Amino acid sequence: MAETFLKNAWYCAGWRDDVGLGQKDLVERRIAGQSLLLYRTAEGALVAMEDRCPHRSAPLSLGRKEGDAVRCMYHGMLFGPDGICRAVPGMAQPPEGARVPAFATCEKDGWIWVWMGKPEDADESLICEAYSPYDPDLNLRANSIRIETNYRQEIANLADLSHISWVHDETFGGTDGWAFIKPRHKRQARGIETRYVVRDIPSPRFTAHMFPKEARFDIQVHVRLTVPCNFIMNFRIHEADGLESGDAQGALLLDTYTSQAVTPRDEGTLDYYFSWGTSTETEFPGVIDLMYRTNFDAFLEDKRILEGQRRRQLEYPDAPQIDIVHDAGPGQMLWVLDKLIAAENPA
Amino acid sequence: MSEWIAVRVAEKRDEARDIASFVLEKADGTDLPHWEPGAHVDVRLPGDIVRQYSLCGPAVDTRRYRIGVLRDSAGRGGSRAIHDDVAAGDTLSISPPRNLFPLDVQEQALLFAGGIGITPILAMAHHLSAKGDRFDMHYCVRSADRAAFADQLGGDDFAGRVSLHCDDDPDTRLDVDALLGGTPVVGTHIYVCGPDGFMDHVLNAAKKAGWPDSQVHFERFSAPVSQPGEDGAFKIAVEGSDRVIEVAAGQSAIDALAAAGIEIPVSCEQGICGTCLTDIAGGIPDHRDMFLSDAEKAANDCFTPCCSRALTPRLTIRI
Numbered sequence: 001m002a003e004t005f006l007k008n009a010w011y012c013a014g015w016r017d018d019v020g021l022g023q024k025d026l027v028e029r030r031i032a033g034q035s036l037l038l039y040r041t042a043e044g045a046l047v048a049m050e051d052r053c054p055h056r057s058a059p060l061s062l063g064r065k066e067g068d069a070v071r072c073m074y075h076g077m078l079f080g081p082d083g084i085c086r087a088v089p090g091m092a093q094p095p096e097g098a099r100v101p102a103f104a105t106c107e108k109d110g111w112i113w114v115w116m117g118k119p120e121d122a123d124e125s126l127i128c129e130a131y132s133p134y135d136p137d138l139n140l141r142a143n144s145i146r147i148e149t150n151y152r153q154e155i156a157n158l159a160d161l162s163h164i165s166w167v168h169d170e171t172f173g174g175t176d177g178w179a180f181i182k183p184r185h186k187r188q189a190r191g192i193e194t195r196y197v198v199r200d201i202p203s204p205r206f207t208a209h210m211f212p213k214e215a216r217f218d219i220q221v222h223v224r225l226t227v228p229c230n231f232i233m234n235f236r237i238h239e240a241d242g243l244e245s246g247d248a249q250g251a252l253l254l255d256t257y258t259s260q261a262v263t264p265r266d267e268g269t270l271d272y273y274f275s276w277g278t279s280t281e282t283e284f285p286g287v288i289d290l291m292y293r294t295n296f297d298a299f300l301e302d303k304r305i306l307e308g309q310r311r312r313q314l315e316y317p318d319a320p321q322i323d324i325v326h327d328a329g330p331g332q333m334l335w336v337l338d339k340l341i342a343a344e345n346p347a
Numbered sequence: 348m349s350e351w352i353a354v355r356v357a358e359k360r361d362e363a364r365d366i367a368s369f370v371l372e373k374a375d376g377t378d379l380p381h382w383e384p385g386a387h388v389d390v391r392l393p394g395d396i397v398r399q400y401s402l403c404g405p406a407v408d409t410r411r412y413r414i415g416v417l418r419d420s421a422g423r424g425g426s427r428a429i430h431d432d433v434a435a436g437d438t439l440s441i442s443p444p445r446n447l448f449p450l451d452v453q454e455q456a457l458l459f460a461g462g463i464g465i466t467p468i469l470a471m472a473h474h475l476s477a478k479g480d481r482f483d484m485h486y487c488v489r490s491a492d493r494a495a496f497a498d499q500l501g502g503d504d505f506a507g508r509v510s511l512h513c514d515d516d517p518d519t520r521l522d523v524d525a526l527l528g529g530t531p532v533v534g535t536h537i538y539v540c541g542p543d544g545f546m547d548h549v550l551n552a553a554k555k556a557g558w559p560d561s562q563v564h565f566e567r568f569s570a571p572v573s574q575p576g577e578d579g580a581f582k583i584a585v586e587g588s589d590r591v592i593e594v595a596a597g598q599s600a601i602d603a604l605a606a607a608g609i610e611i612p613v614s615c616e617q618g619i620c621g622t623c624l625t626d627i628a629g630g631i632p633d634h635r636d637m638f639l640s641d642a643e644k645a646a647n648d649c650f651t652p653c654c655s656r657a658l659t660p661r662l663t664i665r666i
Contacts, residue, residue: 182638184624184649187612323615325638331614331622339610 003345004267005032006337008117009228010127012261012273013038015142016110019046026070028061030265032116032228036103037061041068047081048103048114054085060100110134110142111261111273126190128230130259133275138257140277141292147272147303149310151229151264152334154272157302158231158260159185159192159329161221167305171298174205185329190340191226192332197248200240206294207237207254216240218248225329227337229262229270255279256291268310272299351391351440352379357411359435362495363488365418366463367430368403370411374438378409384470385448385538385566388412391440393432398425401467401540401566402444403496406474412441415495417463446629447659448566450474451589454534456482457526459549461541462493467566468540469496476504487512487521487545523552531558539565561591576633581657585609586628586665600652600662609666611652618654625652629663632656 011031013019019027019038027038028051037051037060045068051061058074065071069086071078076089077098085098104115104122109132115122133140147154157163165178177198185192198219203211220236234257239250260274276295277288323331358370373379387401404413418430433439448467450456456475460468465486475482484505488494491513500509512521527537527549537558539549546565553563560582583592583600594603601613601623614622618636632650639651650662 182621323617323620325619325621327614327619328621328624328638331620332612335612335614335622 003341005116005264006228006341007032007344008115008121008340010106010113010115010122011228011263012230013048013105013112013114013263014144014271014273015133016107016112019112023065026061026063026065028059029114029263029271030269031114032264033266034116035059036114037070038105038112038114039065039070041081043068045081046105046107046112048105049079049081049083049100050102052100053077054098054100109259110275111259128226128232128261129224130230130232130261131234131257131275132259133277137280138277139280139283139288140257140259140275141288142273142275143292143296144271144273145296145299145303146265146269147306148269149306150268150313151262151270152337153306153309153313154262154270155225155229155333155337156327156330157306158229158262159225159333160326161223162326163305167301168298169205171206171294171301172204174203174208175201177201179326182325183329185332187332187336188224188226191224191230191336192329194221194223194225194329196221197246199244199248200242204237206290217253218250220248225333227333227340228264231258231260231262233258233260252282254287255282258295274299351442354379354412354439354441356433356435356437356439359433362415363497364490364492366415366493366495367418368413368415368495369429369433370404370413371439371441372411379412380443381409382406382412382444383446384450384474385467386444386446386470387448387467388414388444389442390414390429392425392428396425396428398429401448401470403466403469404473405477406470407477412444415463415466415469447631447661448538448540448564449629449663450538451536451562451564452587453536453562454481455532455536456480457535457537458482458484459487459523459537459539459541459545460484461487461539461545461549462489463495464539464541464545465495466540468538469499471538472505472508473499476508482508484509485512485521485523485526486510487541488514490515523549524556527552527556527558529556531556531562535562537563539563540567543567560593561589576635578656581659582661583657584629584661584663586663591661594656599654600656604652611666613653616653618651621651623651623653624649626665627662628665630657630659630661632662633658 013029021040029036035051036048038048051059053072058072060070060072063071063073068081069078077085078087079100080086083100083102085094088094104119106113106124108127109130113127133142162179164173165176183194183196185194200216218238218240222234224232237254238248238252241250256278258276263271276291353374354371355374356369357372360368362368384406387399389397390400391397400414402412403415416426416429419426458468472484512519539546578597580596581594592603592607594600612622614620621638626649631647633656634644635655636651
């Protein structure tokens with residue numbers, strides 16, 4: 001069985017407010033097949049370590065914070081932010097090897113990132129560029145959802161937006177226009193970058209009631225996808241310009257920004273952290289809330305189809321699956337992922 | 348098929364015995380598409396004959412194209428049609444330029460032209476001269492009265508760089524073994540265009556002297572073009588590098604590239620998903636995929652190396 005997860009990568013562990021300063025704020029995360037404890041020291045510094053006491057495997061996330069350290073509340077062992085055991089009550093010295101593996105962390109663009117490889121290999125330049133909910137020029141609202149599927153299916157979902165026409169017919173869709181786009185993906189070292197315009201389509205369903213039926217729009221899409229599964233998109237709705245190629249030229253109605261990070265928990269479950277909103281320049285009253293609710297509804301649509309797909313894939317593990325014209329993005333992303341995983345696991 | 352461009356013959360000039368040049372300007376007076384030395388255009392001639400002619404003027408001039416045509420009385424009729432039936436003031440249709448014979452990056456170029464093969468070589472010489480690059484040109488003709496473009500070749504720009512070799516004057520004979528013998532020079536590229544016998548003579552000398560294929564470039568008047576569907580061998584050059592990868596008969600392009608360390612994402616391996624779609628900078632692919640539409644295939648600006656091959660001896664890809 002080939003390795004499932006990339007080790008030398010940053011995985012999103014949530015929004016920055018997910019890990020608070022309170023004494024009980026010992027956050028449990030499962031990332032790429034490992035259980036992690038995240039907490040903030042008294043100074044606010046972020047700590048990530050394996051959520052398992054090396055004594056008898058009790059979760060440290062059931063413990064308590066003491067300054068910059070965490071105490072296991074089974075037998076009281078105290079671990080520093082580096083994971084090294086500082087004290088075992090009743091013993092003069094902690095025994096040799098009493099340490100918890102610690103992980104490198106980084107906070108960027110409102111997200112918490114954990115490097116699942118060796119901490120000394122952590123390279124912050126590999127964290128994806130994202131739109132931050134704290135950017136003063138943007139008004140984004142953040143959320144998260146859990147989906148019971150393998151993250152490779154989520155990558156394939158995000159690398160091929162033709163599914164908007166079908167999965168999201170009731171939210172982002174309302175046209176089959178997305179299904180006739182054949183994007184040219186620009187290959188990057190750790191992903192793909194894609195730009196295109198969906199032309200001359202009716203309003204997306206969630207705003208259709210605001211416009212005359214015959215109104216037509218161009219949607220300018222710019223997506224950056226990186227491994228393991230980070231999806232950063234600028235999605236601009238313009239009045240249709242009637243042109244056949246080039247950037248959308250019609251009046252800009254809504255300039256939207258979304259950052260989405262998908263973190264595999266294990267083989268069959270993932271955590272999905274996402275934001276969506278507009279530039280403050282194109283925001284108007286009520287739109288952020290509408291987008292927030294639409295986005296969540298849309299991700300429930302994804303959850304439904306992805307979890308159904310997962311069930312069938314488990315029922316028919318050896319069934320062949322055919323390719324279609326929309327598989328270029330998924331093919332390229334999964335190829336990059338497999339190549340990086342293979343490089344970490346020489347035969 | 349790309350759209351035809353309407354052009355007006357601004358000038359027709361006798362350049363040498365049986366060779367005329369034609370200056371073409373866009374019929375609507377606007378600029379013609381940009382082109383690079385080595386490029387050719389399809390010209391639609393009276394009688395709906397389509398022929399390829401290399402552009403031979405300085406490539407910086409997009410007001411006009413210049414082509415040179417040898418009147419070949421034994422030919423298929425294209426050159427007779429343009430010589431006899433086309434005059435200044437006439438309008439013709441041409442395709443946008445396409446370059447199957449591009450200049451590489453080099454420290455020095457050795458240019459070999461045989462007969463009417465002077466046309467792309469002359470454009471290269473103009474370009475190299477304007478850039479200030481080192482080059483030497485050897486121009487082989489049957490007799491001095493058949494040497495075209497004498498005015499340009501004799502100009503100050505090319506002083507000391509052009510050697511004329513006439514078959515009927517043994518003193519001027521081209522000693523290609525002496526020129527190419529010894530050790531192939533790193534950074535020197537050879538460009539050859541002319542009739543088959545001439546080309547074989549120069550190319551064989553280069554091969555014998557051990558010049559690597561990546562430093563030898565040529566264009567035949569009638570390229571031994573593959574028929575669609577044949578699984579023959581071809582070459583893939585990588586734009587911006589001097590790498591040339593041989594694709595063996597029956598081998599897929601993606602496998603040949605991977606074996607050469609050039610990894611391109613691939614998934615379905617049967618031309619359906621488009622994962623391996625790769626930009627084409629030169630040459631004409633033999634499209635065998637279901638991913639590209641007919642219009643996209645006709646543009647010849649990309650191909651799927653998992654299953655598609657080449658109609659020209661060489662493709663240049665952009666990665």
